Amino acid sequence: MKVDVEAEKRKIRELNIKLLVDHNRDVDDELSYFVDNAILMPPNAPPIVGVKAIRPVIEGMIKNKINLGTPKGPDWIVVSESGDLAYDFGKYSVKTQRPDGLVTEKGYYISLYKKIDGQWKFAGQSWSNLNL
Amino acid sequence: MVNLVLETEKKKIGQIMKKLTIDSSTEIEEAVRYLCPDVMLLPPNDQPIKGIDAVKARMIEDSQARIHAIGGKQLNVEVSEKADLAWEYGSYYIQYSEGNEGVHGHYLSIFRKEKGEWKLQEHSWSETFS
Numbered sequence: 001m002k003v004d005v006e007a008e009k010r011k012i013r014e015l016n017i018k019l020l021v022d023h024n025r026d027v028d029d030e031l032s033y034f035v036d037n038a039i040l041m042p043p044n045a046p047p048i049v050g051v052k053a054i055r056p057v058i059e060g061m062i063k064n065k066i067n068l069g070t071p072k073g074p075d076w077i078v079v080s081e082s083g084d085l086a087y088d089f090g091k092y093s094v095k096t097q098r099p100d101g102l103v104t105e106k107g108y109y110i111s112l113y114k115k116i117d118g119q120w121k122f123a124g125q126s127w128s129n130l131n132l
Numbered sequence: 133m134v135n136l137v138l139e140t141e142k143k144k145i146g147q148i149m150k151k152l153t154i155d156s157s158t159e160i161e162e163a164v165r166y167l168c169p170d171v172m173l174l175p176p177n178d179q180p181i182k183g184i185d186a187v188k189a190r191m192i193e194d195s196q197a198r199i200h201a202i203g204g205k206q207l208n209v210e211v212s213e214k215a216d217l218a219w220e221y222g223s224y225y226i227q228y229s230e231g232n233e234g235v236h237g238h239y240l241s242i243f244r245k246e247k248g249e250w251k252l253q254e255h256s257w258s259e260t261f262s
Contacts, residue, residue, distance in 0.1 A: 037208070039221060043176035043258050047238045078244075078253075080212030087219065087242055089172075089254065108174055110240060110256050112219055114210065123210075124221065126240040126256040128174050 003083035008120075012086050012113055013073045015120050020071040027058050034122050035114055041126035043107070067095040074111070086113040086120070092127065106130050141250075142209045145218050145243055148250055152241075153204060153224065160191050167252050168244060174256035176237075201227040204239070218243045218250065224257070236260055 019030060031051050040048040040057065048054055074090035093106045109127035113120050148166050151159075164184065173181040173190065181190050204224035211218040219242045227234040239257040243250045 039208070041221070041238050041240060041256070041258050044260060045258065046260065047258070078217065078242075080214065080217035082213035082216075085210055085212040085217050085219070087217075087254070108180055110174060110242070110254055112210075112240075124240070126174070126221075126238075126258070128176055128178070128180075128256070130177065130179070 003079070003081060005079045005081070005083070008079040008083050008086065009077045011120055012077045012079065012088060015113070015122065016088060016090070016111065017071045017073050019122060020068050027055060027062070030058060031055060033120075035116065038122055039124040041124070043127060043129045065097055069093060069095070084115045086115075087111060088113070104131075138211045138213075138215065141211045141215045141218065144250055145209055145211070145220050146206055148243070148252070149204075149206070149220060149241060152252060153202065160188065160195060163191065164188050166250070168246065171252055172254050174254065176257060176259045198228060199226060200229050200232070200234075201225075207238075216245045218245075 015033060019033060031054070034051050034054065036051055037049065038051060038054060040054060042048075048057055074088035077086060077088045079086040088111045089108070090111075091106070091108055093104060096103050096105070107128040107130050109125055111125045112123040114123045115121070152163050152166055167184050167187060169184050170182070171184055171187050173187055175181065181187055202225070204222055206220060206222040208222070209218065209220045219240065221238065221240045223236065223238050225234060225236040237258040237260050239255065241252060242254040244253045245251070
């Protein structure tokens with residue numbers, strides 16, 4: 001069966017935006033879209049591997065009231081011909097209220113997605129930080 | 133059941149990663165063969181490096197550094213069912229002199245198949261100085 005790659009790209013874009021918006025609201029719902037062995041690769045720190053390890057990171061983002069603005073989605077998305085793997089590339093800008101004032105961080109990211117039981121799941125992300 | 137075709141493709145990805153990391157320090161022309169024309173590097177604290185010429189220039193620059201030891205460990209490889217898209221991530225280290233703890237970190241590489249050959253499309257990495 002031929003995969004409608006453009007339709008799959010739209011689903012990835014929706015998921016990318018949903019994950020950014022929902023992590024301000026519902027951690028359990030957010031993590032339901034992660035594969036169990038998802039990995040986060042920050043630019044200057046060890047990776048965070050697995051949903052259990054990622055949960056406190058997202059909880060910390062909520063606690064610290066990190067503002068991701070209005071997510072626009074990635075700059076581009078690539079979906080495999082078989083519609084089972086995908087990745088995206090985009091820019092981010094986050095604002096965090098710290099004791100010494102509002103800090104803005106900017107950079108680029110690459111996200112990984114894997115389709116499991118017909119649903120796209122977030123498999124990982126690596127990002128850069130241009131503020132350092 | 134193990135899909136032997138995909139397992140073979142995973143091995144190919146691992147072999148290309150070795151050529152791109154270890155061999156690129158001495159054999160840049162050979163390494164460049166494994167880059168997509170619109171390859172992009174995403175350094176941890178800098179702007180992306182786009183295109184084969186810019187990436188080659190970065191490889192030449194990196195090759196000037198005196199490296200005592202370099203290595204890495206593959207943590208995960210995924211290949212799409214039709215073997216046209218794949219990613220690998222893992223850890224790496226670079227030691228600049230004996231006894232020096234050097235640099236270590238993690239990397240993410242994305243490959244696409246072009247005319248039957250895997251080529252590097254995107255490469256991102258983290259960096260932690262010891």
